[in-house]
Amino acid sequence: MRSQTVFQVGVGMALMLGAVTLATAADVPSKDMVLIPKGEFTMGSSEHADEAKHQVVLDAYLIDKFEASNARYKEFMKAAGHPAPAYWDDPRLNKPNHPVVGVSWTDANAFCKWEGKRLPSEAEWERAAKGPAGDNHYPWGHALDPKKANYGQNIGRTTPVDSYPDGVSGFGVYNMAGNVFEWVEDWYDLNYYKQSPAMNPRGAEKGYNFANQGPVRALRGGSWLAPETSLHTSHRFWNQPDNNSYGVGLGFRCAKSTQTVSDEAVQTGRDAFIQALVAMGAEKHAEAMAAIEKAVASDPGNKEYLATRELIQKSMKKK
Numbered sequence: 001m002r003s004q005t006v007f008q009v010g011v012g013m014a015l016m017l018g019a020v021t022l023a024t025a026a027d028v029p030s031k032d033m034v035l036i037p038k039g040e041f042t043m044g045s046s047e048h049a050d051e052a053k054h055q056v057v058l059d060a061y062l063i064d065k066f067e068a069s070n071a072r073y074k075e076f077m078k079a080a081g082h083p084a085p086a087y088w089d090d091p092r093l094n095k096p097n098h099p100v101v102g103v104s105w106t107d108a109n110a111f112c113k114w115e116g117k118r119l120p121s122e123a124e125w126e127r128a129a130k131g132p133a134g135d136n137h138y139p140w141g142h143a144l145d146p147k148k149a150n151y152g153q154n155i156g157r158t159t160p161v162d163s164y165p166d167g168v169s170g171f172g173v174y175n176m177a178g179n180v181f182e183w184v185e186d187w188y189d190l191n192y193y194k195q196s197p198a199m200n201p202r203g204a205e206k207g208y209n210f211a212n213q214g215p216v217r218a219l220r221g222g223s224w225l226a227p228e229t230s231l232h233t234s235h236r237f238w239n240q241p242d243n244n245s246y247g248v249g250l251g252f253r254c255a256k257s258t259q260t261v262s263d264e265a266v267q268t269g270r271d272a273f274i275q276a277l278v279a280m281g282a283e284k285h286a287e288a289m290a291a292i293e294k295a296v297a298s299d300p301g302n303k304e305y306l307a308t309r310e311l312i313q314k315s316m317k318k319k
Contacts, residue, residue: 033062033256034128034171041127041134044193045234052193056123058200063120063128064253066161066174067099067182068111076111086247092157099161099180099251105217105241108183108252119185120255122236123201125220129177129233131170137232139169139176144231149178150224151231158224177231180251181219188218188238207238214240223249259300269298273305276312285316 038060044053074096076082086102087093093101103111105119112118120128130136140148148167150159158179168174176182186192186203207215216238222230226249230237244250272295279288289312295305 032065034065034173035258036061036063036124036128036171039127039132039134041130043123043126043234045137045232047229047232047234048236050190050193050236051234054193054196054198056127056196056198056201058123058127060258061120061124062256062258063124063173064117064255065172067180067251067253068108069097069161070094070100071096073100073103073111076114080110080114082107082110086244090248093248095160097160097162098158099175101158101180101249101251102244102247103183103250103252104244104247105183105239109185111252112254115254117254117256119183119252121200121202122184122186122218122220124255125176125182125184126233128171128173129169129221133170136170138167139173139233140167144228149222149231150175151178151222152227153225155224176221176233178222178226179224180221181223181226181230181237181246181249182221183250183252184218184220186218188216188236210238214243217241219250225249265298269295269302269305272298273308276308280308280312280315283315285312288312289316 036058038058040055040057042053043056044051046053070093073085077084085100085104085107088102109119127134129139131139136142138144138148145167146154148164150164159175161179162174163179164175167177169176187205187207189204189206189208192204203218207217209215217240219237219239220235222228222235223246225246229235239246239250272291276288276291276295279285279291289309292305292309292312296302296309299305
């Protein structure tokens, strides 16, 4: 009788859970990263010729909530034997919780790889700055507010990476206007927006070569030195990847791709999960374990599948 009751409960759970949409695998952000969901936004603006407006769709990704700090960069230098950036000893700029400055694109790229991350693409950076609305001129909205960003030497130095909480983007990302210019992954090309793909653009194949000084990478977000015109979310700037000519205001933040699961894999995982629940109800633990392992293989990051596997393992140990 008990087995029959448990079996019915298991079937009921399976039917109930099968009626809802189960979470697909997506990396759970740490307290210092923000998950930007898959979505469409308007990239570019009418401000400059290299910012032609166009619609872009991005898969979900993670981005650092804060710019990379001096404290984090110090850990990187120690662990990787990486040399100190410019201005490392400048008392205006070297406080532990201020953004690291004086870094080249090469430095920033090396740091992100060391953390198991990467630099964000221009599109990823801009979507995180524009927020869920997808078209904000500034991270906080459409009107300039000097109280929400550090720019134009109004402070005379960098500020902490968690400063200006009222100026965060709609996704909760800090200092995407001002404080430091931020390196992104892309090569910079004046005409890229006119031919870039609508889905997950990754930048031009090679950078524009200004004055035969070498191809350039893109920068975003303005800085404590730069004027208000550099603050808007679509503004594009550039520099040679190993050049530190405006290093006093050059920083970065990192990003990370999330794990994606195909619709077919999601369905396979759901079916196997239901089979596992039914087998659990019938106290067929080995069968339940085989089914849940299949579900986890189809959708490795699914919390529900992982928790169910733990329950089955505990039940098997009690036998």
